[in-house]
Amino acid sequence: MTNNTSRVGKTHPTIIVGEIGLKFVGVKLGILGLGTVGTGTVQLLQDSAGRHPLLQDIEIYRVGVRSLDKNRAVKLPESVLITDLEAIVNDPQVEIVVEVMGGLEPARSLILKAIENGKHVVTANKAVISRFGAEIFTAANQAGVYVMLEAAVGGGIPVIQPLKQSLSVNCIHTVTGIVNGTTNYILTRMQTEGSDFSDVLTDAQRLGYAEADPTADIDGLDAADKIAILASLAFDGRIKLQDVYCEGIRQVSKTDIAYAEKLGFVIKLLAIANKVNPPAISIRVHPTLVPKAHPLASINGVYNAILVEGEPIGQVMFFGPGAGAGATASAVASDILNLAATLKASTTTPNPLLTCRHQDYCQIAPIEELVTRFYARFLTKDQPGVIGKLGTCFGNYGVSLESVVQTGFQGELAEIVVVTHDVREGDFRQALAEIHTLEAVDSIPSLLRVL
Structure with missing residues (x-):
């Protein structure tokens, strides 16, 4: 292929x-x-x-x-x-x-x-x-x-071109994917809600995530088409579709998902192609217990992800929406x-996708204009009213606080942790400058931005 x-x-x-x-x-x-x-x-x-x-x-x-x-x-x-x-x-x-x-x-x-x-x-x-x-x-x-x-x-998800070009110098040994959004949506709902397969399938059809005839999705046929294409690129050989082992998710029950959860796994419909006895490869689609620490375990809902493993690159994962206009x-x-x-x-050189098309410098916004949330940890003297003084300083510059917690002590100093709502960095820095002048504040040992 x-x-x-x-x-x-x-x-x-x-x-x-x-x-x-x-x-x-x-x-x-x-x-x-x-x-x-x-x-x-x-x-x-x-x-x-x-x-x-x-x-x-x-x-x-x-x-x-x-x-x-x-x-x-x-x-x-x-x-x-x-x-x-x-x-x-x-x-x-x-x-x-x-x-x-x-x-x-x-x-x-x-x-x-x-x-x-x-x-x-x-x-x-x-x-x-x-x-x-x-x-x-x-x-x-x-x-x-x-x-x-x-x-x-x-x-x-851009995966075909990377396999054909960017990763082509690697020796690929495994391609593992969640490549069908319908089945991933169903299994995610079953996991998070404890719902039955049939109930979630009906809801998925109502929401437009599943077709009126969902056979191609829930029986793994759609995923088989896709892993056949990916395997042909990864292993540089054509694949006969009938050689792809295919098993869907009809038999997966909420009981299976609950037991998998207790054992530290989630259940995903995986499409897998890997070298088992080179040059022979294994290519298959089936429900799989995936360890929660695995990169594919956290891919939920209608999203897709494809994990490519090879030498010398190691692991590369492509993640994004698997369908939609x-x-x-x-x-x-x-x-x-x-x-x-x-x-x-073919008429003008060089190739416009390979040449640099940047003629002008991008305009970069100063860090002071960044709007984000902040985490800050303060060490203060153990005096009454310190938290109130911090709040006043933040309020003077329009900094809204999501939480303020006194977490304990370091020696004789009280440790206070603050998390803000979205704030302009310049305003937050001005508030910190005023806080530094407070006699009760010893230091600000940690300052981190929050995604």
């Missing part, structure tokens, strides 16, 4: 030749689907202010939809929306095809047709990649185009940006 294509594709951005030389005038996208992810992607591309400047060179040229009459959350020119998806993948003006329609067909056929026509592809379709990756990437390698799939695993659109748009940079670098 890995795409080792190193050649730039057949398509190229439009170039205008004039007195100033070559001018890059944009990359044309053909987007297949305008559902949740497609809409989020369009919104992100339309709102490029404050983002990478290369996004402004990307044109939403065609968007394929089922109906032209549907009310939509994004505004697009009538000429952009069409119902003929094949026309998009066959259009010679389209340079990048973005497949966000989901499902196996016609997504697979359209991706293959786009590749055949020399177009780069961005997809969020984990099911198509895990099942037909060999076919798709073989075709892409032969055509000299790229297939990008950051959004297929982990939603907005904004998160997935972020991953889709990052792949689009990478392809746009590749196309641009």
Whole structure:
């Protein structure tokens, strides 16, 4: 399932030749689907202010939809929306095809047709990649185009590109992930509330965290698709989906979770790929008792996390929202940006994603303007009214106190601990300067900011 294509594709951005030389005038996208992810992607591309400047060179040229009459959350020119998806993948003006329609067909056929026509592809379709990756990437390698799939695993978590690039010099031996937000939400609720599986599942469906037919999630099928993709990248080999051992969470009861808690564990649905007898690997999805000290034990709710272990890097964990329009659109748009940079670098050098684009210095706010909470520990003489004097000094500068506790004594000095509410650091420092002048205050041995 890995795409080792190193050649730039057949398509190229439009170039205008004039007195100033070559001018890059944009990359044309053909987007297949305008559902949740497609809409989020369009919104992100339309709102490029404050983002990478290369996004402004990307044109939403065609968007394929089922109906032209549907009310939509994004505004697009009538000429952009069409119902003929094949026309998009066959259009010679389209340079990048973005497949966000989901499902196996016609997504697979359209991706293959786009590749055949020399177009780069961005997809969020984990099911198509895990099942037909060999076919798709073989075709892409032969055509000299790229297939990008950051959004297929982990939603907005950037893990595909790090595995392909940043971590590729490491010898990866284990990839362990919580890669399905629905099951993690259910298990978290069962753990924190002592609820039954069926009750939490019903609630998750009502809240939109679980589908009406939750089979793919709760039986581990979705997680199996994702670990197959991650394993193919981590271990540089294609994975047959039927070789992934898959066990869901239907059998996990609140009794199991309670006993796990007493033993110092939490139960998570883990997707695991690791070398067991190199070059052989084990690849599996199943509920697992995770020690509370393990990095994945604290990943709760609909969040995802992927722990990569290898040499010499050690452990690296990627954490974030595993689904949702904004998160997935972020991953889709990052792949689009990478392809746009590749196309641009074919006409102008160097690659705009690898060069420094910083022209001006950032404006840094002085530390005095920081707004945060503070922890302070005071050593004072054991006299009546000391706490009141501290409160008065803080009040003079608008510092609100969350708690004030006399914790004990150090020798003959009383130890007082103060935690503030959010305060401007400059105001807090002025209050401390006044406190230092108090005859009853011996010292302030500790001063820490509170997250």
